[in-house]
Amino acid sequence: MADLLQEIEAQITGAKVTAARQNVGVIREVGDGVARVEGLSDAMLNEMLDLGHGVTGLALDLDETEVGVVVLGDYTKLQEGDEVRTTGKLLEVPVGKGLLGRVVNMLGEPVDGKGPVQSDIAYPVEKMAPGIIRRQPVTQPVQTGIMAIDAMIPIGRGQRQLIIGDRSTGKTTICVDTIISQARLNKAAEAAGDKNYRPLYCIYVAVGQKQARIARTIAVRALLDCLWPTAT
């Protein structure tokens, strides 16, 4: 109890009450995940904005008299007249091995109910990719586990591959099978103690997918006992 009181006193002593300048705006219109905010004269492009009610937004459209904000959260909590503040930060998400085996949303916040994500580093979402000269050549394969692909059109590590097709033709299944196959290889290499093996960490990014589908994918992964963690 004494430690707790000391902690509180230290916080109060350290708290500086200065009237620093803040930039605010007012929501003029909100709907369909987009808010139009009047004011915010100092808003920067891709800056994170505090929309109140625990909701964050991204300034994407800088107009002369207002700012177009994409709401990264539940926009139904917002109302016309709500105050919006700038944060001075670009959109960034936590990165690191603490995300392995976790399910997170677009802001890197966990949605799997397993507690906060352990990460000390945050990277900006909009980041310049390294140039071609700096990149390593593609020398190692990605084992999809599907013989037709691995034999005839192998995919390499560091390569991009497009899977195109009509709906319900098995595009996501190929990706999930690849994740499962790589997880088994990682597990086997760890069990054998192979120090030369570089594990491949798989990250499944679901854009515009239904929540039921995401839940099914996660359940399949867990059901097949992928002990090697996969960040999703």
Next chain:
Amino acid sequence: MQSNKQLRREAKQLFRFCLVKGMLDEVRVIEAVRKVLEANRRGHLALLAHFRRLVKLERVRHTAEVESAASLPAALQARVLSNVEHLYGPGISTSFVLNPALIGGMRIQVGSDVYDGSVRAGLESLQKSF
């Protein structure tokens, strides 16, 4: 039929016409509104709605609202007024409002800029730091 974009462009042109040396001329604003109403063109009400919004935003940009938990003495009010004019130039209209919810201190808002030195803001930032 004029699109919303065209009406907004015209409202902006009308607004620029009403600016004299960077400041809004009220006489020109009233004259502009009267002429648009007289012309009675299609979409004139939507045009005036956009124009009204621009005028409102311009007024807010040149208005300072000073909120305090208790009424301020005249000397302090004069000092606040002169500091605001020093930062934002002459032509700022200032209003003093009582807001007991601040608990103590002062909150000054000029356009989109807010200087919050109130006790309530301090408590909120303390709460966030925990």
